[in-house]
Amino acid sequence: MIVKRRVAIIAALSIAAMTALIVWKPTVLIYGLQAAGLYAAVAIPMGLVLGIVHIVNLAHGECMMLAAYAAYFGCKALGMDPLVAILPTAIVTAIFGWVVFQLTIRRALKAPELNQLILTFGLAIAFSQAINLIFTSQTYKMPLEYVSASMDIGDISFGVWSFVFVAVAIIFAYGLTFFLTKTMTGKAAVAVGQNPRGAAIVGIDVYRTYGLVFALALALVGAMGALFLTKSAIFPGVGSPFTMKSFCLIAMAGIGNIPGILGASVLLGVAENFLRAFRPTRDWAEIVFFVLIIVVILARSLKGRKS
Amino acid sequence: MNRTASRIFALLFGVLAVTLPFFAGDYPLQVARNIMMYMALAITWDMLLRSGQISFGIAGLFGIGAYAAILSVVRAGMPAWFSILFAAIFAGGVAFVIGFLILRLRAMYFSIVTLALGEIFRIIIHNLHDFTGGPEGVVIQKGVVFGGKANSLYWLVLAGLAVAVAASTWFEKSKIHFALTAIRNNEVSAKSSGIDIFRWLLLAFVVTSAIQGLLGGIFVQSYGFATPDAVFSADFTLLPLAMALLGGVYSTTGPIFGAVLLGLVSEWLKLKIPYGHLVVYGIIIVVVILFMPQGLRQLVRRTPHGADGRSA
Numbered sequence: 001m002i003v004k005r006r007v008a009i010i011a012a013l014s015i016a017a018m019t020a021l022i023v024w025k026p027t028v029l030i031y032g033l034q035a036a037g038l039y040a041a042v043a044i045p046m047g048l049v050l051g052i053v054h055i056v057n058l059a060h061g062e063c064m065m066l067a068a069y070a071a072y073f074g075c076k077a078l079g080m081d082p083l084v085a086i087l088p089t090a091i092v093t094a095i096f097g098w099v100v101f102q103l104t105i106r107r108a109l110k111a112p113e114l115n116q117l118i119l120t121f122g123l124a125i126a127f128s129q130a131i132n133l134i135f136t137s138q139t140y141k142m143p144l145e146y147v148s149a150s151m152d153i154g155d156i157s158f159g160v161w162s163f164v165f166v167a168v169a170i171i172f173a174y175g176l177t178f179f180l181t182k183t184m185t186g187k188a189a190v191a192v193g194q195n196p197r198g199a200a201i202v203g204i205d206v207y208r209t210y211g212l213v214f215a216l217a218l219a220l221v222g223a224m225g226a227l228f229l230t231k232s233a234i235f236p237g238v239g240s241p242f243t244m245k246s247f248c249l250i251a252m253a254g255i256g257n258i259p260g261i262l263g264a265s266v267l268l269g270v271a272e273n274f275l276r277a278f279r280p281t282r283d284w285a286e287i288v289f290f291v292l293i294i295v296v297i298l299a300r301s302l303k304g305r306k307s
Numbered sequence: 308m309n310r311t312a313s314r315i316f317a318l319l320f321g322v323l324a325v326t327l328p329f330f331a332g333d334y335p336l337q338v339a340r341n342i343m344m345y346m347a348l349a350i351t352w353d354m355l356l357r358s359g360q361i362s363f364g365i366a367g368l369f370g371i372g373a374y375a376a377i378l379s380v381v382r383a384g385m386p387a388w389f390s391i392l393f394a395a396i397f398a399g400g401v402a403f404v405i406g407f408l409i410l411r412l413r414a415m416y417f418s419i420v421t422l423a424l425g426e427i428f429r430i431i432i433h434n435l436h437d438f439t440g441g442p443e444g445v446v447i448q449k450g451v452v453f454g455g456k457a458n459s460l461y462w463l464v465l466a467g468l469a470v471a472v473a474a475s476t477w478f479e480k481s482k483i484h485f486a487l488t489a490i491r492n493n494e495v496s497a498k499s500s501g502i503d504i505f506r507w508l509l510l511a512f513v514v515t516s517a518i519q520g521l522l523g524g525i526f527v528q529s530y531g532f533a534t535p536d537a538v539f540s541a542d543f544t545l546l547p548l549a550m551a552l553l554g555g556v557y558s559t560t561g562p563i564f565g566a567v568l569l570g571l572v573s574e575w576l577k578l579k580i581p582y583g584h585l586v587v588y589g590i591i592i593v594v595v596i597l598f599m600p601q602g603l604r605q606l607v608r609r610t611p612h613g614a615d616g617r618s619a
Contacts, residue, residue: 056415107597113414114361115596118552121363122592125545125585133583236583244426247419287430290423297416298408 021270028273030158036262036269037166041224043246043261044172045217051256052193052213055105055116058243059124063218065239066127067093067225072140072234082142086226093222098215105214106207124240132236141233162231172220173259180258189213193256248293251300268292313560320563324465328458336457340464340529342570347471347522349547349554349562351515354478357557358511359491360410361418363544365519367425370539372398372520373527374432377445382438391463391524398520402513410508422544429539444534460529467525471518475559478511487511542585546573549588552595555602564603 021029046060057063070092071085100123108119147161180186192199192209200206232238249268253260268289275285327339348365355362372394379385379393409420432439439445478484486507489497498504527533546569547562554565569591576584595602 056419104593104597111596111600114359114418115600117361117415117418118548119593119596121548122589122596124589126589126593129583129586129589131583133580133586136582244419244423251416251419283434284430287427287434290427290430293423294409294420294427297412297420301412301416 021274025274025277026153026156027158028277029270031162031276032270032273033166033266034159034162034269035273036265036267037162037164037169038228039242039245039249039269040169040262040265041165041172041227042221042242043249043265044169044176044258045220045224046243046246047250047253047255047258047261048176048220049214049217050250051258052189053105053109053210054193055109056120056247057217058117058120059127060221060246061239061242061244062124062127063093063097063239064221064225064228064242065131065234065236066096067222068229068234068238069131069135069140070222071226071229072142075142075229082144082226082229085229086223089226090219090223093225094215094219096222097218098211100218101211101214106211109207109210124243128236128240135236137235137237139233139235142229144230147230164227165231168224168227169262169265173262176258185209185212244293245289248289248296251293252296316560316564320567324468328461333457336461338570338574340461341574342566343464343468344522344526345543345546345550345570346563346566347468348519348543349550349566350471350475350559351518351522352547353551353556353558353562354475355511355515356551357478357484357491358487358508360413360508360512362421362515363418363548364421364425365547366539366541366543367421367428368398368402368516368519369523369526369543370425370432370535371401371428372523373533373538374439374445374523375520376524377447377527377533378439380447381445387528391521391528394524394527395517395521398523399513399517401520402516403509406509406512410505410512425539425544429535432539433535439535442535444532444537446532447528463525463529467518467522470521472559472563474514474518478514479559483507483510545585545588549592551602553591553602561602568603 018029042061042064046057049055049057049060067089071082071089074080074088075082075085104119104123105116108116147159149160150157151160178186180190188199188204189209189212191202192204192206196206199209228234245268249261249264252264252267271288271292272285275281275288324339324343328336331339348369352362352365375397376390376394379390380387385393405424409417409424412420433442435441478487486497486502489500489502490504490507494504523538527538547566550565550569551562552565553569554563555561569588573584573587576587
C-alpha cells in the first residue's frame with residue numbers, strides 16, 4: 001500500500017514536470033523522448049543478460065557497433081536498405097553471440113565476478129580495436145531520405161524518424177516480458193536466473209539457457225545496430241558510450257526489472273536534453289549521466305545497508 | 308629457488324634501468340620512459356587489486372594529477388619540481404574525499420563508479436575553459452622541470468617508478484599485506500578477525516591514487532603540455548591493466564615483467580600497424596583471464612613446483 005502511494009506520488013510529479021516542459025520547452029521533451037527510446041532499446045538486451053546470466057557485459061555497446069558495421073557493409077554489397085537488413089543482422093549477431101558465449105564467457109562463469117568484468121572489458125577493446133584495425137577510424141554513414149522527415153506543430157519543427165526508437169524500445173520491453181512470462185523457454189530462463197542450481201535439478205540445461213539468452217540479447221542488439229545505422233554515422237568508438245549508459249539505466253531500474261528501464265531512460269534522456277537546450281549549460285549535458293550513475297549506485301548501496 | 312630467481316631478475320632489471328642513459332640513444336630512452344610510466348601505473352593498479360577492488364579509474368586520477376601539476380605552475384607560479392609533489396598530494400586528497408563515498412561499494416559497482424568518476428573529471432576539466440584552457444589544454448611557457456633534458460627526465464620517471472615499487476614492496480612486506488589479502492578472500496572473516504576494512508581500503512586507495520597523481524605530474528612536466536584528451540586517455544587505464552594481468556597480479560614483479568614484455572611488443576606494433584594495434588591488448592586480456600588467471604608468473608612458478616612435487 002505504502003509502495004503504491006509512493007509510486008503514485010512519483011507518477012504525479014513526473015506528469016506535472018512533463019506538462020510544465022511541454023508548455024515551456026516542447027523540443028526538450030520531444031528530443032528527450034527520442035533519446036530515451038534509443039537508450040532504452042540498447043539497454044534492454046543488456047538488462048536481459050544481467051538479469052539471467054548475471055554478467056555485466058562491458059562489450060555490449062561494441063556488439064551494437066559490430067552489428068552496425070556488418071549491416072553497413074551488407075547493405076553496400078547488396079544495395080539494400082538498413083531497414084531490410086535488420087532481420088539478417090539480428091540472425092548473424094545471434095550466431096556471433098552464441099559463439100562468443102561458448103568460447104569465452106561460458107568458461108568464466110565459475111570464475112570470480114571480477115574476472116568476468118575484466119574479460120568483457122577485454123572483449124570490448126578487442127572488438128573496437130579490431131574494427132579500428134580493419135576499417136580505420138573513418139566514419140561511415142548511410143545517406144537515406146526518410147530519416148530527415150520532419151513535422152510542424154504550431155511554430156516548432158522537429159524530426160520524427162527517431163520516434164522509431166521509442167517504438168522499438170516499447171516492443172523490446174513488452175515482447176521480452178511476454179517471452180519470459182508466457183513461453184516455456186522464457187520461464188526456464190527466468191528459473192535459471194533466479195536459481196541456476198534449482199533449475200538444473202528440475203532438468204533445465206543451464207548452460208544452454210545461458211547461451212540462448214546471450215544469443216537472444218545479441219540478436220536484439222544486432223537489430224538495434226542496423227536501425228542505429230539509419231540515423232547515425234558509425235566509427236569504432238560509437239558503441240562504447242552505450243555500454244555505460246545501459247548499465248546506468250539498468251542500475252536505476254533495478255536488475256531484472258526490464259520495463260523499469262523505459263522509465264529510467266526517459267529521465268536520463270529528458271535531463272540531458274534539458275541541459276543541452278541552454279547555451280551556458282550545453283557542454284555539461286554529457287556529465288548528467290555520469291553523475292546520475294554515481295548517485296543511483298550510492299543511493300542503492302545506502303538503501304541496501306539500511307534494510 | 309624461486310625467490311633467488313626473482314631477486315636476480317630484480318637486480319638485473321635495476322642495473323639496466325640505472326645504466327640505460329649512459330649507453331642508449333634518445334629513442335630507446337623515450338621508449339624506456341613510456342614503459343616505466345605504464346609499469347608504475349600497473350603496479351599501483353595491482354596494489355589496490357590486492358584488496359579485491361578493481362579500479363577502472365587510473366586515467367582519471369592520472370589526469371587529475373597532471374592538471375594539478377600544470378595549473379599550479381601556469382596559474383600559481385609554483386616551482387616545477389614542487390608541482391609534481393603537489394600533484395601527488397592533490398590526487399591523494401581527492402581520493403581521500405571520494406573514498407569515503409565509494410569505498411563502501413563492492414565488485415562491479417566500485418569498478419563502474421571509478422570509470423564514471425574518471426569521465427566526470429575529464430568533462431569538468433574540459434568545460435572549465437577559463438581556468439583549464441578547455442579542450443585545447445595548457446602549455447607551460449617556461450619553467451619545465453630540468454629544462455626538458457632527456458637524460459634528466461629519464462631519471463625523473465625512474466624516480467616515479469621507484470616510489471611505486473617502494474610503496475608496493477611496503478604493501479607486500481608489512482601487515483598491510485595480510486589485511487588486504489584477508490579482505491580480498493572473505494570480508495566477513497576479515498572483519499571478525501578485527502580488521503577495520505574501510506580504513507585499510509582507504510589507505511590503499513589514497514596511496515595508489517597519490518602515486519597515480521604523482522605520475523600524472525611527472526608526465527605533464529616531461530612533455531610541457533596537457534589536454535583533456537591526452538592525459539585522460541583510456542590508454543592509461545587499459546595498458547596498465549593488461550600489463551599487470553599478463554605479468555601476474557598480486558605482486559610487484561608481475562606487473563614489472565608484464566610491462567617490459569607488453570611495452571616492447573606494443574612499441575614494435577605501433578610502428579608496424581598505426582591503427583588498431585591496441586587490439587593486441589584486448590586479446591591478451593581475454594586470453595590471460597581465460598587460460599592463465601595468474602598471468603605469466605604462473606608458468607614460471609608452476610614448473611619448479613611441479614618438479615618438486617614429483618620428486619618428493
